[in-house]
Amino acid sequence: MLNGKLKQFRKLDVGELFFVAVDCAQGGADNNIGQFLSRKKIDVPLVYENRGVASTMTPDIFAILEMIYDVTKVAPWVAFERNMGGASEMDRLNSMNINKKFRIWNMPIFGKENEKKMSDGQRQEHSNKLGWDTTSQSRPVLVGDLKNAVDSRAITIYEQETIDELYSFIISNSGKPEAEYNAHDDRIIPLGICWQMFQRITPDIQKKADYSQYENHKQEIYYNPLG
Numbered sequence: 001m002l003n004g005k006l007k008q009f010r011k012l013d014v015g016e017l018f019f020v021a022v023d024c025a026q027g028g029a030d031n032n033i034g035q036f037l038s039r040k041k042i043d044v045p046l047v048y049e050n051r052g053v054a055s056t057m058t059p060d061i062f063a064i065l066e067m068i069y070d071v072t073k074v075a076p077w078v079a080f081e082r083n084m085g086g087a088s089e090m091d092r093l094n095s096m097n098i099n100k101k102f103r104i105w106n107m108p109i110f111g112k113e114n115e116k117k118m119s120d121g122q123r124q125e126h127s128n129k130l131g132w133d134t135t136s137q138s139r140p141v142l143v144g145d146l147k148n149a150v151d152s153r154a155i156t157i158y159e160q161e162t163i164d165e166l167y168s169f170i171i172s173n174s175g176k177p178e179a180e181y182n183a184h185d186d187r188i189i190p191l192g193i194c195w196q197m198f199q200r201i202t203p204d205i206q207k208k209a210d211y212s213q214y215e216n217h218k219q220e221i222y223y224n225p226l227g
Contacts, residue, residue, distance in 0.1 A: 002060045004032065004050025009158040016040045018068055018076035019201070020102075021132065021193035022061060023186050024054040024086035032057035033186040034064070035162070036076075037194035043156035044191065054085035055092075062096050069101035077197050079105040080131040081189055090131040104130050105197055110137045132193045142192040149195055162187040 022034040034048030034057075048064065050057045061078070068076050078093070080086040094104050107129040134142070149155050150166055157163055165187045 002050075002063070003052060003056045004048055004060050006060075006064060007047045007049075007159060008045060010043075010045045012045065012068065012071050013040065014071070014073055016072045017074045018046075018072070019194045019197040020061070020065065020068075020076050020078040021190035021197070022048070022057065022078075022080045022086070023189040024057065024080055024084040024089060025051075025186070026053055026084050030084075031186050033190055034061055035187065035190040035194050036064075036068075037155070037191070037198055039198060041156070042154060042198075044158065044162070044194075047159045047162065047187075054080075054089045058089045058093050058096075062093060065102040066099070075100065075102050077103050077105050077201060079107075079193055079197065081193060082107075082129065082131045082133050086131060087129075094130055105132075105201070106130060107133050107138075108196075108200055110135075110141065132196070134189065142189070142196060145199065146188070146192040146195050155191075155195070157191075159187075162191065 017039040019037045019039065020034060021037075022032060025032045032048075032050040032052070032054060034046075035044055036046035036048075037044055046064070046068075048057075048060065050060060065076055065078060080090040080093070082090065090104070097104070107127045109127055132138070132142075150157075157166075165185060
């Protein structure tokens with residue numbers, strides 16, 4: 001049983017790779033939100049929500065990641081936003097990955113040279129930080145790239161709450177992209193991180209997981225065994 005809630009909008013396919021990102025919270029009005037982006041269909045068929053502190057979210061995400069691997073036979077990539085306790089929870093999740101059913105993404109290094117490598121489809125340099133740091137350098141890239149993807153209808157989004165947040169996201173008077181007054185961006189940040197992974201994880205580092213132990217493991221895949 002999960003501490004939070006997992007919404008599923010379609011079946012998951014065998015062989016489908018997922019990019020998973022979580023915006024962490026410290027309680028109060030903010031939520032821990034996880035977005036699950038499919039490389040194959042470029043849609044978001046899973047959304048996770050938990051109103052507790054970040055430490056109550058990590059066991060849920062761990063269980064969901066292992067479920068995704070068991071269903072798709074592909075190890076998903078995952079990154080927590082490192083603010084609001086996310087850095088320590090990212091380390092915790094990494095230590096829980098004994099069965100190697102998912103892969104942790106390291107924060108890319110921002111700069112002209114690395115961004116050119118990305119545009120050229122080359123492997124980029126990454127820091128030793130697990131997850132994603134939202135900084136004055138990274139935030140405009142995250143929000144700008146996501147806006148372009150949404151405006152061009154490159155991503156299919158099913159959850160109404162995510163759509164509502166996208167409509168309420170503005171550029172403030174200070175020039176900072178943020179949610180308008182009395183609105184939230186809990187869903188936008190992890191969706192943007194997913195899109196960064198989608199763009200930056202090139203095929204040469206999408207190593208296949210070891211599926212040998214699952215050769216005789218067949219199951220119907222439209223279900224939530226965790227709910």
